[in-house]
Amino acid sequence: MKRRSIVKYAAVAAALSLGVTACGGGSGSSDAKTSGTVRVTLANHVWTDGIKAAIPEFEKATGLKVELTQLGEDQLSDQYNVKLNAGSDEIDVMMYRPLQEGKAFAKNGYLADLTSKVSADSNWDWKDYQDGPVKASTVDGKVVGVPIITEREVLYYRKDLLAAAGVQVPKTMDELEAAAKKISASNPDTAGFVARTGKSAAVTQFSSFLYSFGGDFVDASGKSAVGSDAAKKAYSFYGGLIKNYGPKNVSTDMSWPEAMAIFTQGKAAFYTEADSLYKNATDPAKSKVSDKVGFAALPAGPAGSKPYNIPSWGLAVNKASSNQDNAWKFIQWATSKDRTLAAQKAGVPGPRASVWADPAGTSTYPQDLADAIAASAKTGVGHDRPEVVTVGKAREIVGAPIVATITGADASAAADTANDAFQKFLDSEKK
């Protein structure tokens, strides 16, 4: 009798401890199967706001219930790292960054293969998607995500400051530098140019400069190319613009919120940034200069104007989810032509060619921005950061010369150091 009760209590204790460990994990995974609840995790974004408002339509049409979790960008990454690592099935649909996490997630087996699903419905039309975004959502020949938001780097500028200084909208990098120099010289409180300065954050916006100077992160043979002459010139130009004509006491930790704040506070004449963030500059509630902002395609460097043209966000299905069919239904609805058009009208550039071809698709955009986007889509490059598995680490390596140049170090030496480190990193990834 005694032995049996001990066994019994040990079992209870074990069940209890399991219960404790499962606390962080999911309750009700079986509910999801039977009740038709789709658990969707999205990032804070204008796109998400639009979808959130439209979810009742989806619930009504399908009879499914949507459980939405919305998180900031960094928290979202951390959540995925924890939950997907644990093999949790409590996420069905996940918003992710194809170029940042796509390869790593696919390699770790977190993303369900959607290849057969995307081609099954001709009405939904996978062929309508632009090539760049499709390529970025495909890993080893398998479609693992559906792009939802695309971005290109464009030039934001202050119409009033340019007019006052009597300069034209710059068409080349040299003109940009001359204009920034002229404006900052005549307006001591205003910077000629501002852009991201954080080692990691700046990499994506620097990439367009790198391409326009004729460089790339990796060359055709797969070797590190951040030490090439073109790359050195690009580092020196981007860092030099900020060092010489940027804000005084410039921080070397700026991502877009900080850099955008300087521009929208009226403290800078030029700003290069992703077009998908344009509402921050043109919305009077967020910007002091909302009526004075102009847009242009990225000025041309020695190799022409080559901004990135990438899908910044996509939707994927968690491979461990037991609710994959319903998850796909949600994605299909959220990425339909109608929804994409609605999102694009709300200021979120989408990946569908038909929506860009439709005049309604750009009807809400400032005309100069729509022109800049159209020009960038033609010459754009499909990546804005090194295409590797551990993108976070790669960004820190290739971003180091940017920060070094901003703080006055020699771009060439910094690029050589970064080149060695990046080559080592690439070798380690091949293993």
Add this chain to the structure above:
Amino acid sequence: MSVLNNSRGDTARDTTRDAARGASRTPGPRKNFSAWANRHRKWLFAAPAMIFVGVLIVFPLAWTIYLSLTDSQGSVRAASEFVGLENYLTVLSDVERFWPAVGRTLTFTGVALVCEVVLGMGIALLLWRPFRGEKWVRVAILLPLVATPVAVGMMWRLIFDPNIGFVNQLLGMIGIPPQPWLSGQDTALGTTIFMDIWQWTPMVVLILLAGLTSLSEEPDEAARMDGANAFQRFFFITLPLMMPTVIVAILLRGIDALKTFDILYATKGKGGGSFHEVETLNVYAYGLSFDYNQYGLSSAVLILFFMIIIITMWLLTMRKKAVSK
């Protein structure tokens, strides 16, 4: 059992029988349990705590030690190989990130701790004797303590902003040129230390004040009679008597300061800034696991960090024992 009996419809008879059986004859399951529980009560009462410690402390620690001996990366569920102490060798020979992070962790903790204890002692001495409005002053001093660290980080980030921040505007009024503060390569760590001091000195005050109020007045009075001045009374009477309390304060605050993460992350983000200027061991380990997904390496850093904390605390406890004697 009663439900089963009810279905047969003769409730009254069964209830009596149950009662009779429970009272005297063969031991029922309940009695059996009480007897068992009685025999094992020391284990039973300790069980919740033991399960808690096992699940939330021992298991994670053991798992981290295990991970630190593998080359786990990408996903912890992916196949990983046992690599022995290789991760530790890699980490210990890393002069670019690891050792500077150790230096920063110790600088941060050391400087913050000294300032907090000295300031805390000063403030505690001021609040020791009753005065008018004492209650309000005490409440006001405790305010930083109850603020959320991330919110504190955001607040100071705005105050210290090099371009639009309040501090630089204030300095501008008295003719001092703007300083980079959090964004400066050399000033960032100092600025975060200042934030830590601002937030955590009140806790030290609280502990020391509790110690001061429990001191007996006689030695102080006797010294006064003998003509000792205020300095002499503090350094030769109050401080030695307060030493055990001071060490408790150092111990508690020291552990906390060593593992500071929130204000550093809130003000400088991943990697502790573009030059890793505020990257302490905690921030480094976070970056290794959440940004680089190198769980083996990250676990090795954490285990080494754990050992640093244990050794520091052991030294302090030794010191406390010596003082108590």
